[in-house]
Amino acid sequence: MQLSKQNIASLSAFAKRLSIFLLTGALFISCTPLDTNKKLEVSPAANKILTAVSAMAPASDDKKTFVYLDSAYRTLKAPTFIDLYAKYNFKGSRYLRYHANTAKARMYADSMLYVLAGKEETYNLRYTKAVFFKGDVLFTEMRYNQAFELYYSGREFAMKNLDLCNIFEYTYRIGMVMYKQERYLGAVPYIKRAFYESRYCEGEANGYKVYISRQGYLNTLGICFEKVGMLDSAIYYYRKSLAFIEHDVPALPENARFRSAARGIVYGNLGGVYAKRNQLQLDEAYLKKSIAINDRPEGDLGDARTAKVKLARLYIQIGNIDEARLLYDQLKETSQKQERPLSVDDEMDLDQIGSQYYRKINNFFLAYKYIERYNSLRDSVYRSKTDLMRSDLDAAFRVTEQNYQIALLAKDRQIKKIYMFSFGILSAIAIGVLALALRNKKRLTMVNAEITAQNAGLQMTLKVLELSQKENNLMIKIAAHDLRNPIAAVINAVDILRSAKLPDKHLEILELLEDLSQRSLETIDSLLNINLDTENITKEPVEMERFLFQCVNLLKFKAVEKNQHLELSAFQVVVEVNKEKIWRLFSNLIYNAIKFSPYGSQIKIGMEREDDDLVFFVRDFGIGIPEELQDKIFDIFTEAKRFGTLGEHPVGLGLAISKQIVQAHEGEIWFESVVGEGTTFYVRLPLKKCNPNLTRA
Template sequence: MPLCLYPANSIKWGCLCLLLTCVLFLSACKQVSTKNSNHPALADSIIDKVNTLLNTGQQERSVIYLDSAYRVFPNPGIADLWKKYNQKANYYLYYDKNLVKEKLYADSMLSILKGKESQYKKEYAGAIFAKGDVLMVEKKYAEAFKCYYDGKLFAQKNLDSCSYCQITYQLGMVRYKQGNYLRAIPYFKQAFAENSHCKADAGFSNLFIYPQSHLNTIALCFEQAGVPDSAVYYYKRALAFIDRNAGRFPEKKQFAEMARAVVYGNLGGAYALMNNYTEAGKYLQESIHINNRPGYAIEDAQTAQLKLAGLYIQSSRFIAADSLLGQIEHDLLAGRGKSQSNADNRLKWKKLKWNYYDKTHEVVQAYQYVQQYDSMRDSLDEVSKGLKIADIDQGFKNIEQQYRLTLLSKNDQLKTTYLVAIIVFAVMTIIILLLVWYNLKRYRNSVNELTKLNQKISEYNTQMQKTLTALEQSQEENTRMMKMVAHDLRNPVGAMMTVATMMLDNKHGPGDDRTMLELIKTSGKNSLNLIDDLLQIHTRLEELKMEPVDMFTLLHYCVELLHFKAEAKGQQILLTADHLTISVNREKMWRVISNLIANAIKFSPSGAVVSVLMIGKEDSVLITIEDHGIGIPIEMRDKIFDMFTEAKRPGTAGEQPFGMGLAISKQIVEAHGGHIWFESKQNNGTFFYVELPLNN
């Protein structure tokens, strides 16, 4: 979308307008919040170079340069790509006249901004207008006006007046292209007023380019409408603005010169309409002198040359007119300064050639050029035929009316929905009130029964609480008594084992007595093991005395104590562990490990290997005891950790089980904040796992 486009019939300043567009995008990048991936300085330098090539008449080279520069662009951001697509859309709209490519890049501008409209507000408004420009070329005026209307609403809601001024300017340009010059003037005046709100740091575009172009375009409207005195007034205002503000931007001196030359040319045309040929010639020649150079607005210089040639013909200076028309013809054929105004300049040139030959009474040549002129004019009129009869103001009113009708329809639907909701709510309220009344009646009838029931429940709860307390006290007393009895039994049973051992050490005793003594020793040992298990029942965390223990040393000690028991069955115990220190109760944890290893020995066949493995994890220690024994049957697996369980079996050598070792081990491990579990396959061995926290 050209944010600063001068009227094609009089300004002839297409390349310069693209430069204005680029400067606008630079200021937009300052106002729009961009991500780190955008590179505004690099993107703007590329666009400036492209416009320089356009200004010097190198249109094809400008496109090649733009593509090449972006091909090596380091990760271009959304705003960077938008500038490229906007430049391409303008090129194919005003220079190459390729509708397919223009539409492609206009759609691309909207595509990359999808979902990011609130972040790139100014770019999004420009993209909507670019889409409207495409629809205008396609002669879909109703759709184009809708795009312009949507863009206008979006800009009014999201942009400040300084940023919004070029949107207003663009709407005025639609009126100008239709030839409704006087109806276009209010738009340009409004744009100038909106631009006056720009702050001192708003940039070169907002502070210089746009205001002088607004004044210049207002003057052009008066000139085209046949009011040359008002045109001269606004042209002089534009020159005064340029003279007053050019010094603020010394680095833009060349642009200021081009802008001044453009106004000179237009002012010369206005003086010509007032028959002030002296002033007209002076300003036209000065305009040509400045802009008819590489890097300047050459196409505008051609417009001034055409106006000057017209003066020469009117004043019968035919030799000067013929020479100037020949120079213009050469430039047009060579494509020098080709822009969106090129076709209009060709049409004017043909009309001047017709006038020249008519004035010099060369009828045949005059007839040839009048035919060429009429044919080309008809062709151009056909292109803009629909545009001239389209009414953008009425289009906006129709769109606004449609929006209002849609809004009214939605309001009616909403009101209908509210009415239905109110009716449903009223019915539900009545139903609820009836249900409340019915339930209240039932409640009153039931309240006494509920009160009695609550009293009974309260009595039952009190009785149950007393019973539970008594059971807990009884369990504690039973446990205390059992531990006292077990502790008192250790001494006599231990003494019995000691006497039996001493008598067995006497090798001269009778053989029958030795057999009885062995039975007494074995029974005493089993009794001590049972007593030890009873003393470990109901281990609690508060009863544990924790201390730092090297688990490798503890495991090694357990293995060494049970080494002889394993050798008696021809078994081997393998220990694999590192030195890891954790806080445990040494005696309790020794009993857990010893119990698990003893079980592995008990239920493994002769010659088997029992493996003990310890590994350190991130926040725990995992101990694994693996045997290759008879395994645990499926029907016993849910019971082996129960106290006084019936899941008891004799060992592979007939060892006597008590059924409390695993239950006690589970209590000890859980009192340490750990976890114990197993994995087993019948007749294929068992894995017991003990996991203890590192920080206990």
């Protein structure tokens, strides 16, 4: 089917807006809409009549077309309600689209709903379109709240009974109600959602209409953003609309003419945006391109007129008076030739341009005449919009939602009867299951009693073991504490004897005695630190970069003895920890790295941020840990004891205590080791538990 001039011209029902044409023409162009239900369809005889009248071009009153339709229908022996529905659809659509006779259109919309009464769910698609059509009529009559209620309730019905391909136009219309109330940003989410939902119609038989709709939705989004001054977003959607025109185009003969007209419309809109951005050269270029495309019989003459109005304003602004006068005369000549009277918006455009033009050439008498008429029309339009702008769509939305929920409750009552019957059957099954369960209850009770008794015995045994463990720990600490003073006295005695003049062989014995005493003290200190009280550990804020720096500095003397280099890489971060315990942790790890690294090697200490944790590492390039010892090194009194690279004596408790310290801070400690290449110990501490104040140097 080739598009007629009227079809092309109607692409901008609001003078420049391709998208708003979609409001009344997308579904009711055809007199025989498709229905997803394979129930009763339009009879062949009625379909033949409707095909014939559809081929008749719309006339000024369509009187002959309607007379032929009515007389031909009277020849049908027994027209079905679907035949009548199709007839009412055709007549109502003609009255609304071509004659703006909303009273007649509303009457036929009511008739369409009447013939489907009681059959709404069976003929769900036709019912949805009838509700849709009546909403369009109310929208045209500027009864926006009522239109909104119909669109919303129709969409809810469609959501339950149809697929998304039959829903997107409802979503779009809800957005257009907000658009007409100048709530442009409120319209945007609905239009975007309609664009998304329309994807489900790609490849369908009505794919061309969907293609027109989707392109129009992008254009309308640009208009909404332009209206609220978000010009970058407007340009984005206008360009996206142009890109859509060039891609994914249905292979249909009428497509070329539509693409040309649509492209011209978007060019005109882009010109308007660039005018608002004061990019006048781009404004002029796009407006000229728009006029060149649509100012011809096969183009969109309405949009060409809009582009000329914008271009005339531009020429007046930049002082190109001759070009402005030429466009002004063309606009007046076109308005005098057209059959229909000018719309109020068109009259206002002409008066405003006339006023601006005559003021520019210093003809203030005519300038005043036109501006006075323009102001009078503007005031009239403002008054007519007052009631519209007072409408509360949010309240209408709430009322519609409540009414729809009431209707759902009524339907639920019917469903509940079915549920009650089903409940009776399920209850009988449940009783049988319950009886079976009762038979096994005694046996399960006996088994549970045995398990409970065993659990009680195990709990008692566990308590005894815990008590014994506590007593053992206490005895170890008492013994270690009692040993500390005598050994400290031995060390003091060694210091006193050293000051005396003794033979060298006696001094060697004193050094050996001092070394053994020091190692004994280290072992005692380790015993005193095992089995930390993790619940009562006291924490304080500690700045970790400075803390690690101090820790490394205090151990440098040990590294210097083996000509080793300690390298620290850290950043500023405050963490709540027990300073004494964490000091012992890192001292143990760094001292072990020194102990098991060869002469002249390097040891790296650092920290990293991983999500909500801090991960510290101590990396050496020493002898490594044999695989057979790796699962034992964190054990208390472990057998995995080894001498250092220069014969340093092992204690065996350092890593066990380190693990307890990390666990007390709800952290994790692990290592990676390769024999002969070195070992890296990692400590993870949770920042989220520590109220961090993280900054990087």
